[in-house]
Amino acid sequence: MQIDFVSDIACPWCAIGFNAFERAAERLPQIQFELRAQPFELNPTMPKEGADTAEYLTKKYGMSPAQLAQSLATLKARGAEVGFTFGDRGRIWNTFDAHRLLHWAGIENKQRELMHGLFRAYHAEGKNVSDHDVLVQVAQVAGLDEAKARDVLAKGTYADEVRAAVSTWREAGITAVPSVVINERHLIQGGQPVDVFEKALRELAAEPS
Secondary structure, eight states: EEEEEOOOTTTTTHHHHHHHHHHHTTOTTSSOOEEEEEEEOTTOOOOOOOOEEHHHHHHHHHHHHHHHHHHHHHHHHHHHTTOOOOOOOOOOOOOOHHHHHHHHHHHHHHHHHHHHHHHHHISSSSSOOOHHHHHHHHHTTTTHHHHHHHHHHHHHHTHHHHHHHHHHHTTTTOOOOOOOEEEETEEEEEEOOOHHHHHHEEEEEOOOO
């Protein structure tokens, strides 16, 4: 079963959705999954210095401090359900280079490991995932070669591929993430609970080829 997981590292619901999908997959050992991380940029014009989280979300969504606090509490509760811990994240960062690294990780068969690492670095540890040193460190922990990771980042490798993929998914009608596309035909959107993913995957696996 082919899974295209369209997401942005900056998206907290993507972290929840990815971990929920992983838990659902663990419940279905009889199904073989080929997961491909697909890029989507929520904040493509985010500058290198990033932006204050509270100020940015207040401006973008018109959220009050109380609404921001409630949103974070909801995220923490939903994260805990799938084994993901949200920490305090003071700034929002550009994720384009993280997506380039994820593209390369796919070639190295390490995308799932790197995705877990990037979500953890950004949402649990509050790290700057536009910083190349941070990205190289996360890549190392994911089992990727340090020198190769640094070379990919320094040379701007896979920039065209990432931009093309983002455009392709937007043209396909994807406007929000996470969007999970199964076998290029079926779509599940949002940070769904584990049971929702499990039910959908079971049903689709049972469909005739």
